[in-house]
Amino acid sequence: MTLFFPTHSETGTPVTSTVMGMTTSASVPVESEGAIDVGAVTDRLVEANERYAAAFADPGMDARPVLEVAVVACMDARLDLHAALGLKLGDCHTIRNAGGVVTDDVIRSLTISQRKLGTRSVVLIHHTGCGLEAITEDFRTELEMEVGQRPAWAVEAFRDVDQDVRQSMQRVRTSPFLLHTDDVRGFVFDVRTGALREIAPA
Numbered sequence: 133m134t135l136f137f138p139t140h141s142e143t144g145t146p147v148t149s150t151v152m153g154m155t156t157s158a159s160v161p162v163e164s165e166g167a168i169d170v171g172a173v174t175d176r177l178v179e180a181n182e183r184y185a186a187a188f189a190d191p192g193m194d195a196r197p198v199l200e201v202a203v204v205a206c207m208d209a210r211l212d213l214h215a216a217l218g219l220k221l222g223d224c225h226t227i228r229n230a231g232g233v234v235t236d237d238v239i240r241s242l243t244i245s246q247r248k249l250g251t252r253s254v255v256l257i258h259h260t261g262c263g264l265e266a267i268t269e270d271f272r273t274e275l276e277m278e279v280g281q282r283p284a285w286a287v288e289a290f291r292d293v294d295q296d297v298r299q300s301m302q303r304v305r306t307s308p309f310l311l312h313t314d315d316v317r318g319f320v321f322d323v324r325t326g327a328l329r330e331i332a333p334a
């Protein structure tokens with residue numbers, strides 16, 4: 133699968149096909165460049181799902197991840213977690229947000245993942261060229277100026293991705309709600325090479 137386009141950020145060309153994840157991405161018709169129609173995108177996804185469902189066989193799994201691992205990662209479109217980590221359907225929980233930040237809501241998901249669905253390991257993945265390196269906490273002020281209300285959430289912007297991974301690992305390790313905090317590892321995914329670089333904990 134061709135999921136990593138090194139020229140993506142230079143050309144501004146939308147990278148297609150990653151959104152459907154694993155098995156149907158290749159079957160999504162690639163439209164000509166610049167032809168993405170905002171109103172038609174969801175229709176395209178629904179059409180892809182019809183093909184997916186037509187070929188789908190009930191895997192007969194329950195909801196407990198086979199590898200007993202939860203992966204927390206940035207929502208970045210260039211990061212295909214299943215392809216990059218050799219994951220298959222049913223293997224893991226994937227929890228994603230802007231930056232792959234360990235927010236209270238991520239702790240909520242991890243707590244349910246561990247206590248109700250049997251995961252033991254946590255893998256944190258940030259990446260090179262993250263959008264959160266390009267903004268600051270001033271974004272909250274900008275929003276307040278525009279809409280008259282300051283968001284309750286922190287932007288969680290960062291300047292040093294390695295340090296942000298260390299902080300995320302620390303937040304997981306020190307959470308009182310989690311059952312398993314001994315196997316928590318953090319990585320930076322290079323969007324140009326597809327390689328992971330492990331970050332040593334603080």
Ligand SMILES: [Zn+2]
Nearest residue numbers: 206208262263
């Ligand atoms: Zn990112």
